[in-house]
Amino acid sequence: MNMTCLKNMASLQIDRDKCAGCGMCEAVCPHAVFRVNSGKAEIADLDACMECGACAKNCPVNALSVDSGVGCATGILNGMLRGGKACCGETGGCCN
């Protein structure tokens, strides 16, 4: 893997042409990744993105894309072992 990816890991992308500047992404982001400037949202701090997916989920014009999921080694490991999606270990919890 290219080491320049070290910092730019997050898969978050914005389509500025689609963006209507509603500010929803800015409101739901828990790490202040976005900034709305003159009617358009921009990614101000990509490295802070944890790929939770809240912004893409709440974008009314589908201007955002992110490969979202849980940032949890155990969850990812469980997913790899069971051959499914990343999930937590609890039985009867999230994996069902």
Next chain:
Amino acid sequence: MKNCCCKSAAEPACCGAWQELKAWHDGVCDTPLGSVPRVRTQLTWRDRLGGCLVRWNFRRMDYAVSPGLYAVGRPTSESNVFVSANYKLSFDVLRAALNGINGWILVLDTKGINVWCAAGKGTFGTAELVRRVLETGLDKVVSHRALIVPQLGATGVAAHEVFCLSGFKVIYGPVRAADIPEFLAAGLRATPAMRRVDFPLWDRLKVVPVEAMLWLKPALAIMFLLFILAGLNRHGYDPALALGQWFRLGLAVFVTYLAGILFVPLLLPWLPGRSFAIKGAMAGLGASVLIWCSGGYFWIEGMAITLLSVAICSFLGLNFTGCTTYTSPSGVRREMKWALPLQIAGTIAGGLLWLGARFV
């Protein structure tokens, strides 16, 4: 007014929240659709004890309240509606924050999981929210059309879809329930600080007990295995040899366990690097220095313990990514790719070296 609240089983369940009279119920509140339970906003010792126990992993997966509509204070049809998860710990934090406020709480069925985790899995999501709004007849209980949803629920809830499907507008509240009074006073506006998630010392320590309980059994199993194997020597097996080493073996495993479970979260910002596997490895290195100093180990066994301690703490560090509030799946996956093989190799090499040390 029709009171349909579970007087008999034949009555329609207008309020799913009713099942039994809970200690945290404080009478009822009449609505056009019948009575709904009113909740206390002061936590009792039982609430606190229950919260404490789940943090120690006792009945953590079985700590839920019934989904449905609840009243806080003396709400009217104008009062705000706060949406929550049915994990009792989350629900308790919300009702305690609503002390002195009149409003409604709409509890979603998140299978007893907190808001953020449930939102990530989609159980705290658009479909469940819309379903719960329709099922409780919320449009007849309140005259406005707004729902205050915790910001961290946004991972599962699409505000524009909720509006299309239910006619209710989602307003994202602050991340922390404790900021709700200020959020309301500011006219339903959250400050940037209210919108941000952080991970201060106290929050890091709060997740330690659950991890400690989850890893206790493996730690005891390893302790027992090492104790049994410690009797091996060149001449076969000597139980006295094992018995003579129980204390220093137990101590070695305990110090490693402590380093991985407690010191990684405690020292997280100060452990070097951005990588959790490296942070964990550093904690393991520290642990092995302590063990080596305390045990009077021969160098082969000392090396073996260092390898094991570093590999295991590195894995526990990587595992801690699931407890943090900021790690991304892309980052964790990339880190796992190089760290997991090294951790496995380190554990195997350390284990073989430790066994080999019995025979020299």
